[in-house]
Amino acid sequence: MKLCFADLHVHTALSPCADDEMTPPRIVERALAEGLAMIAVCDHNTTGNTAAVQAAAERATVTTAARAGDVAAAAERANAPEAVERTAASGTPAGDGLAVIAGMEVTSLEECHVVGLFPDAACAAAAGAEVTGLLPAAGEGYTEFFGEQHLLAVDGTRRGAEPAALATATPLDVGAVVALVHRHGGLAVAAHVDRRSFGVVGQLGVFPAEAGFDAVEVSRHVSADSPTLAEYAAFGLPLLRSSDSHTLDTLGSARTALRVAAPTFAELALALCGAEGRSVALA
Amino acid sequence: MTLDDIARELELVELVPPNEVERAAEVTRGYASDLLSDVLAHAPADGVLVTLQVHLNVIAVAGHADLAAVIFAGGRRPDDDVVAKAVEEGLALYGCEADTFEIAGRLYALGVKGSRA
Numbered sequence: 001m002k003l004c005f006a007d008l009h010v011h012t013a014l015s016p017c018a019d020d021e022m023t024p025p026r027i028v029e030r031a032l033a034e035g036l037a038m039i040a041v042c043d044h045n046t047t048g049n050t051a052a053v054q055a056a057a058e059r060a061t062v063t064t065a066a067r068a069g070d071v072a073a074a075a076e077r078a079n080a081p082e083a084v085e086r087t088a089a090s091g092t093p094a095g096d097g098l099a100v101i102a103g104m105e106v107t108s109l110e111e112c113h114v115v116g117l118f119p120d121a122a123c124a125a126a127a128g129a130e131v132t133g134l135l136p137a138a139g140e141g142y143t144e145f146f147g148e149q150h151l152l153a154v155d156g157t158r159r160g161a162e163p164a165a166l167a168t169a170t171p172l173d174v175g176a177v178v179a180l181v182h183r184h185g186g187l188a189v190a191a192h193v194d195r196r197s198f199g200v201v202g203q204l205g206v207f208p209a210e211a212g213f214d215a216v217e218v219s220r221h222v223s224a225d226s227p228t229l230a231e232y233a234a235f236g237l238p239l240l241r242s243s244d245s246h247t248l249d250t251l252g253s254a255r256t257a258l259r260v261a262a263p264t265f266a267e268l269a270l271a272l273c274g275a276e277g278r279s280v281a282l283a
Numbered sequence: 284m285t286l287d288d289i290a291r292e293l294e295l296v297e298l299v300p301p302n303e304v305e306r307a308a309e310v311t312r313g314y315a316s317d318l319l320s321d322v323l324a325h326a327p328a329d330g331v332l333v334t335l336q337v338h339l340n341v342i343a344v345a346g347h348a349d350l351a352a353v354i355f356a357g358g359r360r361p362d363d364d365v366v367a368k369a370v371e372e373g374l375a376l377y378g379c380e381a382d383t384f385e386i387a388g389r390l391y392a393l394g395v396k397g398s399r400a
Binding site: 017110111141142144145146147167168169197198 | 318319320323336337338339340343344346347372
């Protein structure tokens with residue numbers, strides 16, 4: 001088992017409230033500079049940019065390997081683009097790169113935020129299509145008040161705009177959102193429970209134990225040794241600490257320490273269960 | 284009643300003053316809700332919103348719903364970035380110590396009715 005760090009809640013410029021600088025290459029660059037082994041891309045009610053960030057992470061890994069003199073490995077990858085794509089899709093880069101988990105932050109009927117973390121880009125895309133399909137179209141004036149929703153390519157160029165109103169709530173209650181995430185093979189995390197706005201406790205008054213969450217996330221506003229953590233630990237679920245970054249400068253400002261065999265989705269899932277020496281801890 | 288009249292009568296704390304157009308306009312409708320999707324769908328244009336939510340999306344929703352002003356009930360106050368955004372959007376913000384039920388009742392007594400009344 002090895003120790004590595006993850007920031008499992010990062011937005012891209014697809015989220016209307018996120019900064020335009022949150023492009024796939026810049027997110028990857030920043031995450032690597034922060035020493036993170038894993039991030040999760042979680043835009044509001046969409047997974048539209050997750051594959052692009054995964055591909056950007058794969059590119060960065062190839063570049064890093066080439067720079068390190070591992071030209072043969074890079075050439076091998078370059079000659080086998082299908083293998084590279086497969087690796088990117090599974091969120092598991094070869095070598096010491098950045099693993100990018102395909103995620104989504106779903107807004108429930110009660111305006112609670114639920115982070116879904118999916119095994120691969122295909123599962124995430126299926127869940128994303130279902131969720132985005134429940135939203136109204138972004139009507140006239142929407143962008144002006146809520147912000148742009150940039151669909152981005154691997155190099156950060158704009159390939160379009162998401163037409164749905166991502167800043168609105170789905171008609172699914174918290175339990176239904178968790179069930180949707182599970183149906184697509186994902187892990188459901190109660191996002192930023194310490195926040196009065198959009199956290200499940202702030203919106204519902206109590207933690208919904210019956211909803212079936214897999215983990216509870218605290219925001220960067222709660223330090224890793226805060227006495228208030230006891231309150232959240234009492235929910236009986238593993239705690240994660242994530243940045244919920246909408247700007248580059250906060251990416252990695254809150255993180256979770258993973259003790260895993262490798263930074264992959266499968267290992268993360270095992271770590272949440274505390275399986276065979278694996279663990280998650282706040283960092 | 285204008286926003287200035289309402290603010291004076293109810294002793295609201297003015298966080299962001301109304302712009303010249305809103306200052307002179309009559310406010311006849313109001314809405315009270317903490318679910319922003321509900322506000323977006325049902326709040327009356329040119330009305331006042333009473334809410335406990337103090338985050339940035341309130342300003343976006345109020346702008347999109349074309350509200351005249353937002354009153355934060357229960358002593359809640361928005362952060363500086365939320366206030367700055369309201370200034371930018373020209374949206375009047377007020378705070379009060381009274382809870383939602385109390386402030387909605389006082390507004391009604393002043394003649395501000397619900398969206399369907």
